[in-house]
Amino acid sequence: MAARRPRRSIVGAIRSFLPITAAIVAPLHRPTPRCDAMRVLVIGGSGRVGGSTVRWLERLTKPTKTRITTDDDDVVSISIGGRKWESYDAALRSGVIPRDDANFDFVNIDVDGDANALAESLRRWKGDDDGTTRTRTTNTEVCIVVNTAGPFQGRRSPTLLSCCIDMSIHYVDVCDEWELAEASRTKLHRGAIEAGSTCVICCGIWPGVSALMAAEGVSQLVSRLDDDDGDGDDGDVVVESVDYSFFTAGTGNAGPTIVSATFLLLATEVMTFLQGKRTYIEPWTSRKDVDFGGNVGTRPVWLLDNPDVPTTAMYLHHDRRNKGKAGNDDDKPRGDAVAVRNCSSRFGTSPLFWNYLFGAMKVLPRSLLYDRDAMQGFSLFSEPIIRFVDMLVGSTNAMRVDITASRREAVDGDGDDGKGRKREFRRESVTLRMVHPDLESCVGLATASFALEVADSVVTRGGARGGFREKMGKESTIEPGVWFPVELGERARTNILRSVRQDASVYELGEDFA
Numbered sequence: 406m407a408a409r410r411p412r413r414s415i416v417g418a419i420r421s422f423l424p425i426t427a428a429i430v431a432p433l434h435r436p437t438p439r440c441d442a443m444r445v446l447v448i449g450g451s452g453r454v455g456g457s458t459v460r461w462l463e464r465l466t467k468p469t470k471t472r473i474t475t476d477d478d479d480v481v482s483i484s485i486g487g488r489k490w491e492s493y494d495a496a497l498r499s500g501v502i503p504r505d506d507a508n509f510d511f512v513n514i515d516v517d518g519d520a521n522a523l524a525e526s527l528r529r530w531k532g533d534d535d536g537t538t539r540t541r542t543t544n545t546e547v548c549i550v551v552n553t554a555g556p557f558q559g560r561r562s563p564t565l566l567s568c569c570i571d572m573s574i575h576y577v578d579v580c581d582e583w584e585l586a587e588a589s590r591t592k593l594h595r596g597a598i599e600a601g602s603t604c605v606i607c608c609g610i611w612p613g614v615s616a617l618m619a620a621e622g623v624s625q626l627v628s629r630l631d632d633d634d635g636d637g638d639d640g641d642v643v644v645e646s647v648d649y650s651f652f653t654a655g656t657g658n659a660g661p662t663i664v665s666a667t668f669l670l671l672a673t674e675v676m677t678f679l680q681g682k683r684t685y686i687e688p689w690t691s692r693k694d695v696d697f698g699g700n701v702g703t704r705p706v707w708l709l710d711n712p713d714v715p716t717t718a719m720y721l722h723h724d725r726r727n728k729g730k731a732g733n734d735d736d737k738p739r740g741d742a743v744a745v746r747n748c749s750s751r752f753g754t755s756p757l758f759w760n761y762l763f764g765a766m767k768v769l770p771r772s773l774l775y776d777r778d779a780m781q782g783f784s785l786f787s788e789p790i791i792r793f794v795d796m797l798v799g800s801t802n803a804m805r806v807d808i809t810a811s812r813r814e815a816v817d818g819d820g821d822d823g824k825g826r827k828r829e830f831r832r833e834s835v836t837l838r839m840v841h842p843d844l845e846s847c848v849g850l851a852t853a854s855f856a857l858e859v860a861d862s863v864v865t866r867g868g869a870r871g872g873f874r875e876k877m878g879k880e881s882t883i884e885p886g887v888w889f890p891v892e893l894g895e896r897a898r899t900n901i902l903r904s905v906r907q908d909a910s911v912y913e914l915g916e917d918f919a
Contacts, residue, residue, distance in 0.1 A: 425559055428885045443481045443547045446512060446530050448565070451492040453658070454579060454609070456501035457849025459483055464906070465505060466854055470532055479673070486514040486659035486918035488556075517555050524568045531572060547860045551852060552578035553562045553766055556781070558669035562648045564832050564896075566887070570602045575863055577669040577856045579609035580664065581711040582677065586889070594887040608855040610841075610848040611651055612713040614905050615804050616891040617898045618837045618914065619647050619717050622808040624895065629833050630812040630855050642812045645749035645832070647717050650695040650805040652704045654755045656791055658800035664791060665784040668710075671767055672774035674692060677707045678718040678748040689764045693751055697803035697912040698838045704803075705760065711750035716747045716889040736884030741890040778782055802844035803911070809834045845907065854904035855890070859883055 445462060449455040465479045484495050485502060493511045496502045502509060514526040531548055550569050566589050569576045580586050589606050597604050607613060623644055630642050655663055674685040689707045696703045723873045742809040753760055766774065773779060784791075811832040841847035866881035882897035893901075899917075905911050 406804060411893050424438060424870075425641060438904070443549065444484070444531075444683070445481065445549050445551060446484045446486050446514075446527075448486035448514060448516060449552065450502065450509075451456070451487050452553065453501065454555065454848050454852070455485075455553035456496055456550075456553055457845050459485070459509070459849075460503050460851045461846075461849045462854035462856065463855060466573075482508040485511050486512040486526075486530075486550075488513070488515045488518075495711065496676070503542055516552065517560070519817045520564050520568070523564060524571070527568050527572060527574065527786075531574065545574065547863050549575040549577070549856055550861055551856050552580075553852065554600065555581070556577065556635065556653075556666040556669055557582040557585055558666060558673070560585045562591060566593055566604060566606070567596075568603070570597045571598050573600045573602050575602055575700070575859050576604040576606075577852065578854055580607050580612070581609070582613055583710070583715055586712050586716070590889065591886050598884075598886045601885045603859050603883050603885050605859060605883065605890060605893070606854050606887060606905070607712050607716065608852065608890050609648070610802060610844070610851040610905070611804055612711055612716070612837070613855065613899065614851045615649055615651070615712050615806060615891050616716060617804045617893070617902055618804065618839065619713070619808060620721060620891050620898055621837045622806055622837050622915060623647070623721060623810065623900065625648035625835055626808060626810040626833050630810060630831060639828055641814070642810055643811045644721070644745045645811055647745050648748070648807045649711060649719075649750040650693070650697070650706050650807075651750070651752045652695075652697055652701060652706065652754065652801070652803040653752075653763040653844050654799045654801040655725035655759075655795040655797075656800070656844070658843050663781045667763060668766065668774055668780040668783070670710050671763060672771040673710045675710045675750075676714055677750075678714065678745065681746045683715075683718075687767075689767060692753075695751070695753075695805055697805050697840060697911070698913065699802045699803075699840050701801060701840055701911075705750035707760065707764070709750060709752040712790050712889075713891075714748045714750050716891050718745045718913065719888050721745055721891045756794065761795070800843045800845065801840065802847055803838070803840040805836065805838045807834065807836050820851050835915070836913075837915070838911050839909055841906075841909050843908075850907060851901075852904050854901045857904075858901055862897070 409543050438540050447455050450459050462481065462483060468666075471890050485496075490511055490513070493502070497504060497509075511875075512526060514523065514530075515740075516523065527550070534648070547711045549564070552565055557578075560582060561584055563585060566576055568574075570593055580589070581786045586607050589604075593604075595671055607616070626644075671688050673688060675688050675690075676684055677684050686708055688709055692705050694703050754763075809832065811830050813830055841850075862881040862883040866884075879894070880898065882894060902914060902918065904919070912918065
């Protein structure tokens with residue numbers, strides 16, 4: 406007698422049918438992919454500013470690592486880029502680069518060297534172990550370069566940024582040289598859009614966060630001056646002036662590079678905007694006494710070149726209808742169209758004799774002051790004195806931005822408009838201030854905050870869940886392109902300004918940031 410064939414249970418039938426059902430349903434209910442990793446290359450990461458940026462990237466993403474890591478791979482992988490392994494090794498030994506549980510790769514790269522060699526270094530960093538270029542999408546991995554390799558004075562060609570865009574790598578830098586920044590924005594913006602590369606330039610603490618403070622102040626004034634009917638028509642609002650003021654005790658613990666950059670700036674005429682016209686003035690003149698608040702108090706400041714000035718004057722959008730993200734209006738730069746009629750920037754330091762020393766150095770030939778190697782060498786030679794003075798005066802960084810705007814509006818009264826009304830000007834002003842105890846720390850915090858805002862925007866735009874910070878919006882805040890901080894929309898601006906509140910002793914940005 407043949408053996409009876411076992412009866413198939415209902416449970417077994419359901420189990421055998423599940424794979425078929427899953428295959429049919431999966432395309433209809435595909436889960437949103439999670440972004441698995443961010444790979445960051447901090448060029449200049451062995452220096453004071455770069456090392457601070459690395460430390461803040463680690464600190465700001467720690468909650469993310471705990472929250473979404475599911476295997477042995479780091480969610481945020483950081484590599485240190487530079488010309489010399491010896492500098493990298495010294496930074497590790499001195500603690501400039503953190504050694505706690507961190508494993509940072511060194512990438513040999515020279516931003517001032519041959520363009521082909523630079524591109525090859527980026528390919529090796531972005532590629533797999535066999536040197537081939539990765540093909541992962543932004544849904545699974547974000548690659549971003551953070552360029553802190555200053556001083557930027559004297560550079561004219563944005564070679565590194567161009568290479569990044571060619572490889573669809575996202576990018577931020579702490580550039581404080583206007584000619585280089587202008588070339589980056591005007592020449593590479595369209596290419597970045599086409600490549601899907603999101604880039605923000607001039608985004609340290611200043612320039613950078615300072616420009617966000619100016620944009621926030623303008624936004625507040627526009628809201629105050631908006632017409633009574635609430636139709637959002639602020640076209641008659643005129644931003645009369647934006648005045649930047651900065652103070653740093655000593656070198657702010659940022660080392661010789663900031664001294665070298667200051668020497669180079671003393672050879673640069675100061676770009677200001679007066680009554681809507683670009684005007685150049687001799688550096689370290691027109692002293693003002695400015696109250697920075699807190700324990701900083703009132704300090705003298707002098708005119709010094711700062712790319713915040715032209716970016717604010719020419720690129721600041723103050724139309725309240727553009728409150729979202731950078732790039733949702735016009736991809737074209739504003740060129741010489743002035744958005745702010747008067748704009749200037751001043752800087753001062755302590756002890757007081759440092760300021761007079763800077764003023765006296767203007768008698769040196771400009772060719773010498775503008776020699777990057779000579780000024781860097783002099784700064785390194787002076788480092789023991791610089792460090793000693795820093796120990797005496799501290800490393801506080803203070804920023805103040807004063808904005809004035811006006812609006813012509815119709816009021817009841819005798820007038821010739823045929824309606825018994827006359828036109829009057831209404832003027833409003835606002836002051837925003839921010840103070841941190843240490844320049845080296847806060848510039849790293851600012852740079853890391855910009856980088857993470859870019860990374861989170863890329864992730865969100867790609868449709869991935871999660872992100873690299875715990876508090877992240879559901880919409881992308883920065884579109885592909887090359888952007889100045891002052892161009893960023895309200896959401897990105899707010900996210901970054903809230904991020905840099907950490908460690909601040911003075912944080913006066915208005916009621917929304919209380």
